[in-house]
C-alpha cells in the first residue's frame with residue numbers, strides 16, 4: 001500500500017466516511033497497518049505485539065493498536081469499562097480495521113459471542129435475533145448476496161437484505177443512506 005486511500009475492489013463498496021476521515025487524521029498510525037486486503041479484510045498491525053498477540057503502539061503511554069484504531073475511528077470510549085472488541089468475523093488480535101472493532105464491555109462482548117455461538121440454524125433460524133456482531137458479519141459478506149449470506153449465517157433472507165440495503169442497522173454498518181431502496 002503506497003497511500004492511505006483504499007482500493008475499491010470492483011464490488012461498488014465504499015468505505016464509510018468516518019473510517020476515511022480517521023485514515024486522514026493519523027496517517028502515521030495507519031502506515032503501520034497492513035490494509036492490503038481491502039476494506040472488509042483484517043488489517044494486521046505491523047509493529048510490535050504483546051504476549052497475547054495484540055498490537056502495541058506508543059506515542060504517549062503504550063496502547064494496544066486495536067484500541068488506538070477504535071479511538072481514531074469511533075471516538076473515545078463511552079465509559080471506562082469499554083474495551084476495543086473485535087468482531088466475530090475478525091481473525092487476528094493484531095487487527096486494526098475499524099469495521100472489525102467496536103467499543104463494548106467485556107460482559108457485552110461475551111454475551112454477543114455466546115448468542116452467535118448458539119444461534120439456531122435450519123428450520124428455527126427465522127427466529128434468530130440479530131446482534132451487532134451478526135450485523136457486522138452480514139455487512140462484511142454482503143458481496144456474496146443476501147441468499148448466500150442468510151444460508152451461511154442461519155438467518156432469514158429478509159433480515160439480511162434489510163441490513164445490506166441499509167434499511168436497518170446503519171449505525172453499525174455505516175451503510176450510506178443512499179443505499180436504502182425507494
Ligand SMILES: [Zn+2]
Nearest residue numbers: 042090095100
Ligand atoms: Zn479483523
